Amino acid sequence: MRIRDVVIGANASMYYKLNFRKIKGVYYPRNTIEVIAAIRHAQSNGFTVTPKGGGSGLSGACTGGDDERVMISSLQMKDVLTVSKDQGYMDVEGGIVIDRINEFLDPMGMRFYVAPSSRDTATAAGVLSTDGGGNDTWVNGTMRDNTIRAQVVLYDGRLITVDWEGVKSNDKALEAQLNDIGVTLHDVASSHGTLGFITEMRLKIRPKFTEKLVGGLAEFSECNALGKALTDMIDRQSPIRYGEAITIAHDDVREGFDPPLLILEFPEDYVDEIKDITDYKPLDAAELARMKNIRIKLPKRNPNVGVQFALFEGYGFHGDSLLKLQDNLDEIEALLNSHGMAPFGKYGHGPSKWYLGDNTPTYGLILHSREIRPEGKSGEELLNVVLEIVDKCEELGVTPKPEHKWPFSDVTKKKRLEEIRQVIGDGFNPFLLSPECNDVLGSMV
Amino acid sequence: MSYDKCVRCGACLAFCPMFDATGEEQFSPRGKAYLLQVMDQIEDDEELGKEFRRLLFQCSMCGRCEEQCASGVDLLKVWHEQRAKAVEKAPEEFEYLEPLKDALANVKNIYGLAEEDRAIYWLDELEDEIPGLEDRVYKKGKTADNMIFLGCLMSFRGSQMDVLRSLFKTLEKLDVDYLVMGADENCCGHPLYLMGDDDGAEKLREHNKSVIESAQAKNVITCCPGCLIQLREHHNLEKTEALHHTQFFDRLVEAPPKYDEAEQFSYHDPCELHRILEIKTEPRSLISKMGIEFKEMDLSCCGGGGLLRMTDPALSDKVIQLKAAKEGVKHTTVITACPSCREQLLGQDLKTKDIVELLSHTLGGSE
Numbered sequence: 001m002r003i004r005d006v007v008i009g010a011n012a013s014m015y016y017k018l019n020f021r022k023i024k025g026v027y028y029p030r031n032t033i034e035v036i037a038a039i040r041h042a043q044s045n046g047f048t049v050t051p052k053g054g055g056s057g058l059s060g061a062c063t064g065g066d067d068e069r070v071m072i073s074s075l076q077m078k079d080v081l082t083v084s085k086d087q088g089y090m091d092v093e094g095g096i097v098i099d100r101i102n103e104f105l106d107p108m109g110m111r112f113y114v115a116p117s118s119r120d121t122a123t124a125a126g127v128l129s130t131d132g133g134g135n136d137t138w139v140n141g142t143m144r145d146n147t148i149r150a151q152v153v154l155y156d157g158r159l160i161t162v163d164w165e166g167v168k169s170n171d172k173a174l175e176a177q178l179n180d181i182g183v184t185l186h187d188v189a190s191s192h193g194t195l196g197f198i199t200e201m202r203l204k205i206r207p208k209f210t211e212k213l214v215g216g217l218a219e220f221s222e223c224n225a226l227g228k229a230l231t232d233m234i235d236r237q238s239p240i241r242y243g244e245a246i247t248i249a250h251d252d253v254r255e256g257f258d259p260p261l262l263i264l265e266f267p268e269d270y271v272d273e274i275k276d277i278t279d280y281k282p283l284d285a286a287e288l289a290r291m292k293n294i295r296i297k298l299p300k301r302n303p304n305v306g307v308q309f310a311l312f313e314g315y316g317f318h319g320d321s322l323l324k325l326q327d328n329l330d331e332i333e334a335l336l337n338s339h340g341m342a343p344f345g346k347y348g349h350g351p352s353k354w355y356l357g358d359n360t361p362t363y364g365l366i367l368h369s370r371e372i373r374p375e376g377k378s379g380e381e382l383l384n385v386v387l388e389i390v391d392k393c394e395e396l397g398v399t400p401k402p403e404h405k406w407p408f409s410d411v412t413k414k415k416r417l418e419e420i421r422q423v424i425g426d427g428f429n430p431f432l433l434s435p436e437c438n439d440v441l442g443s444m445v
Numbered sequence: 446m447s448y449d450k451c452v453r454c455g456a457c458l459a460f461c462p463m464f465d466a467t468g469e470e471q472f473s474p475r476g477k478a479y480l481l482q483v484m485d486q487i488e489d490d491e492e493l494g495k496e497f498r499r500l501l502f503q504c505s506m507c508g509r510c511e512e513q514c515a516s517g518v519d520l521l522k523v524w525h526e527q528r529a530k531a532v533e534k535a536p537e538e539f540e541y542l543e544p545l546k547d548a549l550a551n552v553k554n555i556y557g558l559a560e561e562d563r564a565i566y567w568l569d570e571l572e573d574e575i576p577g578l579e580d581r582v583y584k585k586g587k588t589a590d591n592m593i594f595l596g597c598l599m600s601f602r603g604s605q606m607d608v609l610r611s612l613f614k615t616l617e618k619l620d621v622d623y624l625v626m627g628a629d630e631n632c633c634g635h636p637l638y639l640m641g642d643d644d645g646a647e648k649l650r651e652h653n654k655s656v657i658e659s660a661q662a663k664n665v666i667t668c669c670p671g672c673l674i675q676l677r678e679h680h681n682l683e684k685t686e687a688l689h690h691t692q693f694f695d696r697l698v699e700a701p702p703k704y705d706e707a708e709q710f711s712y713h714d715p716c717e718l719h720r721i722l723e724i725k726t727e728p729r730s731l732i733s734k735m736g737i738e739f740k741e742m743d744l745s746c747c748g749g750g751g752l753l754r755m756t757d758p759a760l761s762d763k764v765i766q767l768k769a770a771k772e773g774v775k776h777t778t779v780i781t782a783c784p785s786c787r788e789q790l791l792g793q794d795l796k797t798k799d800i801v802e803l804l805s806h807t808l809g810g811s812e
Contacts, residue, residue, distance in 0.1 A: 001492075002496065003471050003480070007476040010470060011453055012452060012455065017483060020487065055455050099459070118454065307452075
């Protein structure tokens with residue numbers, strides 16, 4: 001075992017104590033040919049394959065679980081391949097970080113409109129694998145909405161290109177099989193590395209918005225009012241360009257603000273509409289930048305005493321569960337408290353959008369959650385709390401882990417992936433589909 | 446243990462010059478912090494331990510990871526402590542550092558040259574050009590308002606001679622009351638500090654402190670940010686202010702003549718100067734007072750710090766090569782204010798000038 005085999009386990013989830021001896025190879029390929037070579041090495045030795053991007057996700061998918069496996073990092077596949085400003089797309093390698101995409105596009109007056117909080121680390125392929133979004137997903141869609149096609153290397157080394165029409169491959173029999181079962185980008189989105197290694201992507205790019213935006217801060221006495229305001233924005237399809245809610249923030253990091261609150265940025269023409277929905281306080285550019293900074297750092301900051309961790313990555317409140325946001329949060333908080341979890345922060349995108357496992361778009365509030373890491377709890381105990389939260393979410397009509405939902409709840413998505421894997425092979429990240437998945441994850445907490 | 450506060454978000458990967466140069470996660474701050482977090486799982490593996498200890502010294506200690514870390518992990522302190530532990534646990538793996546330690550213990554400089562030679566090479570070179578320079582060398586009983594602390598690189602390396610010439614000429618031109626510590630200067634202790642040997646560093650500092658105090662200096666001035674870290678933060682000087690030469694000259698010079706050469710300039714801000722010592726305004730103020738227009742280079746490391754030139758020279762070279770290529774500075778003059786950065790830039794055949802070279806030129810003292 002080499003130290004690079006250990007360090008590949010570094011990731012932002014609470015699943016980070018891997019059995020390193022099961023890692024049989026770590027690769028940082030620089031092109032598709034090297035990816036294929038790495039996969040062939042795995043296949044010929046009977047190892048599974050786990051793709052890894054920036055490691056900023058919270059699902060634990062990039063750990064590969066407990067299989068004897070080869071880990072393939074995309075971090076050296078970070079080039080922009082082509083840009084067509086006129087046709088509104090760019091081709092990139094899968095390991096390019098979202099912020100780098102926009103640094104590249106900025107001088108051209110173009111932008112890639114997907115903004116996860118981890119955009120300084122998250123790779124394009126990684127964000128598609130979780131179907132991540134961000135503070136402007138409500139108007140710009142999730143990663144799948146902004147992806148035109150993806151090239152994927154399968155476990156047997158064959159290449160497929162998946163777009164919204166279907167699959168293309170040099171292997172016509174494979175192409176036909178996958179098209180027969182209707183494989184599209186919907187399937188690659190949120191597949192958590194279970195299908196293959198994404199080497200290249202064609203992404204939608206658009207001219208930077210030139211409309212004049214204004215900022216505002218809406219403060220609420222309790223979260224049902226916040227849920228009502230978000231519901232109204234969704235019903236009226238208010239063009240919120242940036243919408244971030246904070247419902248709880250630890251004293252050490254809230255910088256004088258008193259959640260619940262909603263930070264907003266929207267076109268100047270909609271001032272009256274937003275005023276009609278909620279009594280917000282206008283923010284000038286500097287105040288807005290400060291609020292955005294407070295928000296974006298919440299997932300990374302720590303209380304003065306103790307360490308924050310992501311026990312449960314997030315909650316998708318929509319419909320009635322959004323209107324009863326406070327009541328539902330009270331129930332979730334009570335459950336957390338009963339297990340000795342002290343809240344650190346709950347914050348997230350609203351209004352926002354996510355897809356359910358059957359690819360139905362859903363609109364509401366994605367609320368991320370951080371707790372203060374309790375002392376003396378075993379991994380198994382912590383995972384059991386996670387599973388209890390999943391049950392609670394289902395009881396409350398809340399989507400558990402709306403962006404990084406794997407592997408907890410989405411039976412429909414699991415079934416679909418299994419169907420596809422019957423065609424393409426099951427060598428990629430099989431632990432996520434195995435009945436032992438929860439036990440494996442629990443062992444890594 | 447503050448590395449426990451690392452949430453492994455990976456934001457540091459975007460800025461770490463070691464990760465940039467190697468492309469592998471074990472060289473990144475997250476990778477190293479992660480290794481500490483899972484150390485209980487791997488500490489029994491001797492080979493892994495050895496690899497980890499080597500990794501700790503494959504870092505230029507530029508501090509950008511700590512600056513960027515939203516989780517508040519004091520990474521420089523972590524690396525410092527871990528380096529000390531590494532050397533203590535497996536001294537045989539660091540035998541290559543022994544000649545340096547021996548040199549510092551015996552002759553108090555990093556080159557192992559005789560102590561009295563500290564004021565030989567540059568004095569031989571410059572005494573004709575700068576009359577009375579020999580009298581500026583400190584001897585017991587002499588006092589001055591300002592004590593010049595050259596540091597090892599500037600005392601012994603010919604590649605620093607132009608900076609020294611400009612420094613002394615500028616001091617003379619401005620009628621500054623100064624002495625140079627000369628043979629009474631010990632190494633500041635920074636190299637030992639960087640390998641976690643605080644006790645060894647302290648012995649060197651004690652001597653320096655007594656000399657500076659006996660000279661009744663109000664200021665101790667150095668061109669070397671590494672030396673300044675030691676002088677300002679660790680020498681416990683009570684009546685003497687430790688200053689970078691750019692700070693000293695920026696206070697002293699209000700309106701120097703404008704720089705009259707038409708050159709393209711870039712400014713490479715030394716990591717230890719701006720990030721660790723937080724001296725950011727004075728170098729730029731001084732350059733601007735001379736009317737020099739310059740392009741700000743990215744605040745990334747040149748690879749010259751943290752003992753990296755000694756512990757992994759190939760990696761150090763790769764860091765500066767990548768930086769030079771990214772910044773496109775081949776046809777510009779890179780202004781800087783650190784002898785280590787200067788060595789890195791010269792090593793890539795880049796044209797470089799210390800700020801005091803520019804100042805000396807405008808004051809008519811250099812050429």
